[in-house]
Amino acid sequence: MRSLIDIMDLTVEEIDGLVSTAKDIMENPAKYAEACKGKKLATLFFEPSTRTRLSFEAAMYELGGHVLGFSSADSSSASKGESVADTVRMVSCYADIIAMRHPKEGAPRVAMMKSGVPIINAGDGGHNHPTQTLADLLTIHQEKGRFENLTIGMCGDLKFGRTVHSLLCAMSRYPGVKFVLISPAELKVPDYLIQDVLIPAGVEYVETTDLEAVMPELDVLYMTRVQQERFFNEADYLRLRDSYILNPPKLVEAKKDLIILHPLPRVNEIAVAVDDDPRACYFKQALYAKYIRMALILKLLEIEV
Amino acid sequence: MMVNPIQNGVVLDHITAGKAMEIYKVLRLDKLGCTVAVIVNAASKKMGRKDVLKIYDVIDLNFDVLGYLDPGITVSIIENGEVVRRISLDLPEQVEGVLRCKNPRCITSCEQELPHVFKLTDRSRKVYRCIYCETMAKNK
Structure with missing residues (x-):
């Protein structure tokens, strides 16, 4: 029985397989319409989410399956002090697969250790968000046609941004990838990712605070939100939240085939005026997220279509 | 006071100089009823200076804990005055x-x-x- 806790649980070949299945689902949705008939997905969201929960639910419905679950800790027995392990043991009596979001880092791994059914990590604190990374990867492959030989700019909160960490790990396995890490000094990529991932993989990277200076060299620009919920100190959040705002003038020097990604929700880090730029791919990214989650559910339930 | 040869017990040798007391505390050797000899800053050809712990009883040791605290330690198990087993530690997984x-x-x-x-x-x-x-x- 497989679970997905960390994007690195998947080999490059498995990611290629998921991307390929997702593309097939996009082209032939009718073929998959009853693939999960009689199966149930439990969505255990101990922390608020719009996109991730709805896209998991839409994914399961489009596969012909059913969905049950809760959308905040207040409406679960966690509010009575039930442990993650007990919740998951109970839910695995009712569902065939579980997607879990939890504010505490490592909670989905605890769930995996106790569950009788596959667990999908739908985000654990500032730690990992592997299905967002799968959505990012599908978007990159769909829009650029490849994973290799890309210069990827990551901008904003690179310290607490779990999607940044997972995407950085996943893309570092492809040849010719270069990272440009753009952030204020306080929100730099954690040192362990540099030491344990980028350096051992021999991946080229630069760290900078100047988005406009590096814009012309980017093939992919991954924007992130400075997340208020990751700060213990309100003053730090207010000081850093407006560090980078992408607007049309900043894109003048960008490549014509740049793609702009954002895991959403955005606050003000991408001006609304950028939405009409053909290089803006963040809403397509939300659509692709559903297809890659469909592919993942099929894989973890070991259903072949 | 005499530090006699061990008949039945355990010797932790090649402890990094200065670490013996930390290991003594972590292993809770103060709770044992037997004699425990703590030798600090002994001369060592291999290490220059080293610490040694001699435990005058055969006890169960958590080698993972020991390996984490000081992976260079050599553990000798002694029975009837003879070394019956010698274990070189390593960092545990x-x-x-x-x-x-x-x-x-x-x-x-x-x-x-x-x-x-x-x-x-x-x-x-x-x-x-x-x-x-x-x-x-x-x-x-």
Whole structure:
């Protein structure tokens, strides 16, 4: 029985397989319409989410399956002090697969250790968000046609941004990838990712605070939100939240085939005026997220279509 | 006072000089009823200076804990005055109950019954990370 806790649980070949299945689902949705008939997905969201929960639910419905679950800790027995392990043991009596979001880092791994059914990590604190990374990867492959030989700019909160960490790990396995890490000094990529991932993989990277200076060299620009919920100190959040705002003038020097990604929700880090730029791919990214989650559910339930 | 040869017991040799008392405390040797000899700053051809612990009884030792604290230790098990087993320690792949995760966002911070387990992720730099949140442990 497989679970997905960390994007690195998947080999490059498995990611290629998921991307390929997702593309097939996009082209032939009718073929998959009853693939999960009689199966149930439990969505255990101990922390608020719009996109991730709805896209998991839409994914399961489009596969012909059913969905049950809760959308905040207040409406679960966690509010009575039930442990993650007990919740998951109970839910695995009712569902065939579980997607879990939890504010505490490592909670989905605890769930995996106790569950009788596959667990999908739908985000654990500032730690990992592997299905967002799968959505990012599908978007990159769909829009650029490849994973290799890309210069990827990551901008904003690179310290607490779990999607940044997972995407950085996943893309570092492809040849010719270069990272440009753009952030204020306080929100730099954690040192362990540099030491344990980028350096051992021999991946080229630069760290900078100047988005406009590096814009012309980017093939992919991954924007992130400075997340208020990751700060213990309100003053730090207010000081850093407006560090980078992408607007049309900043894109003048960008490549014509740049793609702009954002895991959403955005606050003000991408001006609304950028939405009409053909290089803006963040809403397509939300659509692709559903297809890659469909592919993942099929894989973890070991259903072949 | 005399430090006699051990008939039945355990000798922890090649302890890094200065670490004997830390190991004494972690292994809770003060709770044993038998004699324990703590030798500090002994001359060593191999190490210059070393510490040695002599335990005058055969006890169960957690080699993972010892290996984490000081991977260069040699453990000799002595029976009837003879060394019957000699074990060279190494950094363990995983340690449980030795380190505590300090990350306030880790699931272990709110679910107290979870064991604190750390996995070796970089042998050359002796890096251990929490298996749940991957926060790095501070080196002992």
